[in-house]
Amino acid sequence: MHLQQRINAFVKLGDFIGQFSNEAIKKKDNVEHNAIFFDGFKHQLKLAEESNGWFTQENIKFALKGWSDSLTLKNLTKWLQPYNLDAVNPRKIAIIMAGNIPLVGFHDFLSVLISGHNILVKQSSNDKHLLPYLAKYLEYVENDFKGKIEFTEEKLTNFDAVIATGSNNTARYFEYYFKGKPSIIRNNRNSIAVLKGKESTEDLKKLSEDIFRYYGLGCRNVSKLFVPKNYKFDTFFESIYHWHTIIDKAKYANNYDYNKAVYLMSEFDMLENGFFMIKEDESYASPIATLFYEYYDDAEQLKEKIKTDSNKIQCVVSSGFINNEIAFGKTQKPQLWDYADDVDTIAFLLEI
Structure with missing residues (x-):
């Protein structure tokens, strides 16, 4: 199967997903194979919410909107342009997925298949309904994907490399268990925001999305x-x-x-306001409904701290503070080339 065939198939998948990405689900006449798949995927959204109380319809549709926007011919072509994907020797890549947010493992799924490899997926029980159905759609629009996609709930066997995502504890287990295989092992990371104290109400409103x-x-x-010393949270x-x-x-x-x-x-x-709390704390990982904060009085020292702790940080949200920062309100809208942990998945897959 040629690269362009794979790209075209994912573009069609993006068109299909786009029907479910708005507040009102709307069937479109120009989307291929809707007669077979539309009602079934609508049911999968319901099952996903019923099996995981955090997966509200709003959040599922937000995730689908992100992937629908990403899976365009323009975006896929731009993402893949730097790589030579013409002569890939197909291998079987095992993917162990997290289940904290809807379709959180989709980028790995996309990366393996778009690069020409075969995939063996072990999903989290918290997010098991959406991806297998989308994989069936993908096989239907591009017949050559059949036989390249496998899902399992059993122990992983007969694979050539692995991409695994989990907690700090499970990551240590992954590193030991997969030490004989080429691997990307991801553990817990958190994102931070740096405020200068001059942010507008609109900036902070966007930050609330993050x-x-x-x-x-x-x-x-x-x-x-x-936040700067003496920052007022009003x-x-x-x-x-x-x-x-x-x-x-x-x-x-x-x-x-x-x-x-x-x-x-x-x-x-x-401090709390009836639905949210903020607490001064040096840790990066805060509990649900809580945001930690820490004062700083020297911007350069803070930049050095962020650099030192880079293996704990996924995104830095700020405005004109540091290189590679993320704009307010954009953390959950990554581009295809925004790799988790800054590890280039496609480059990894090309080296196997």
């Missing part, structure tokens, strides 16, 4: 702020208030109540 989208469960979600709280209905979600509310009780009983200082 904080609250997917209930803060993604590695690209901002879990910590660095404008920050005003700017995020439009997210107040998030407390209506039972799972989120339970986490909010629990963490608030822990902080109060431990007599920790924190």
Whole structure:
């Protein structure tokens, strides 16, 4: 199968996904094979929400919108242009996927198949409904994908390389278990935002998207702020208030109540507004419904700290503070060439 065939197939997949990416799901006449797949995928969205309380229809559709926007001929061509994908020797690549946000493993799935390899997928039980159905659609629009995609719930066997994502504990297990194979092993990372104290209300409103989208469960979600000495949080709280209905979600509310009780009983200082808490803490990983913050008084020292802790940080959100920063509101809208942990997946796959 030629590269252009693979690209064209994913463009068609993007068109199919796009029907489900808006508030109102709308069937389009010009999307291939809708008669076979449309109603079935609509049902998969319902199953995904029923099996994982964090996967609301809003968040599933947000994820689908992101992939629909990415899977265009223009984007795929731009992404792949730097690589020589004409003479790939197909290998079987095992992918162990996380399940913290909808379709979180799709970029690895896309990378393996678009580069010409075969794929063996082990999904998280938290996100098991959407991808297999999309894989069937992909096989239907490009027959040559049949036999190249395999899903398993069993122990992984007979593969040539692995890409595995998990917690810090499981990553250590992965590193030991897969030490004889070419691998990309990902562990916990968190994203941070650096404020200068002069951000507008609109900037902070955009930042709230980076904080609250997917209930803060993604590695690209901002879990910590660095703020100037004597920073006042009044404008920050005003700017995020439009997210107040998030407390209506039972799972989120339970986490909010629990963490608030822990902080109060431990007599920790924190600020809260009825649906969200901020707490001064040196850690990068904050609990659900909580954002950690830390003061800084020297920008250069903070830049050095960020550099030193780069293996703990996925994204840095700021405006004119540091190289490779992410704009406010953009962490959950990565481009195809924005690789997790800054590890070039395509380059890795070409070296196998």
